[in-house]
């Protein structure tokens with residue numbers, strides 16, 4: 001296997017999908033994978049048999065989802081960015097669509113198709129995320145119709161509820177606390193109850209991490225309560241939970257030298273292959289590294305940007321030219337955002353299959369670089 005390479009561990013992804021599907025057995029909710037987090041074609045093919053459908057955030061994602069899914073599987077879409085020119089195609093493709101604002105609802109409700117179900121994205125105005133950049137309920141948020149608008153009965157009455165079947169909520173990020181989901185659903189549904197609005201479905205969004213180490217009893221309780229008390233179909237559309245921990249970036253050391261008595265190791269990759277490292281000043285985990293150990297290095301990318309730095313990492317053995325550095329927990333929101341800045345080729349993508357074979361999913365080359373320019 002050449003480096004740099006993104007590697008997705010199939011066994012670990014299937015384990016998570018099985019864990020979610022075991023919750024499904026008890027509660028019968030509908031499970032969508034949010035493809036924005038990692039939409040490599042080979043990954044989608046692998047995830048497809050384990051889900052009821054995909055959730056999408058643009059026309060291209062929707063086209064991709066439809067290409068991969070079987071005809072009995074479903075798609076949901078919501079976005080603050082419906083483009084007038086794309087809307088007819090979107091409405092023809094999607095099964096469920098949630099409008100992000102009342103302006104969108106007014107603009108597009110005449111285009112209703114009997115084949116798709118309409119919903120509204122509600123902003124529950126309940127924040128659990130301390131970093132505003134990840135908080136859908138941040139101040140002046142563009143994401144969803146503020147719940148307080150529905151509290152004013154007048155506002156609620158202005159909506160033609162005969163065209164709306166459901167609501168969509170997404171207000172968390174990497175949470176493992178399903179009490180936050182329960183609290184959110186409770187806050188939102190009580191307002192709809194007060195206004196005598198009945199719904200056919202609720203989409204609880206993503207933003208939660210699920211694996212067999214987390215307690216999911218409150219998730220089950222919340223789904224059952226929504227089904228029993230409100231008679232709605234419940235959808236859940238996690239992204240990062242499915243692929244985040246199962247993804248690795250493997251890179252090689254291509255240069256080693258000292259600067260001001262510190263060791264510098266240059267890799268054959270760049271932070272542009274893990275863009276959230278720079279965007280959010282996030283420190284990726286490196287396999288077999290320690291916070292304090294004998295051999296300390298500034299691990300850097302190979303682009304011209306001086307801030308192309310992964311951070312300081314220490315190892316028990318000295319690095320050599322050709323040593324491999326393995327970044328962990330990078331399976332979501334990394335490959336989908338990666339770019340070819342400086343003309344540096346993108347890492348190839350591999351699936352580590354259940355027999356421990358590396359299967360090539362995607363490789364990039366000069367023509368790919370050139371065609372984007």
Ligand SMILES: Cc1ncc(COP(=O)(O)O)c(C=O)c1O
Nearest residue numbers: 034037170206207208238239240
């Ligand atoms: C509407 C919506 N649904 C689902 C997701 C997936 O979230 P996560 O990957 O955190 O589970 C996102 C992420 O931004 C989102 O905006």
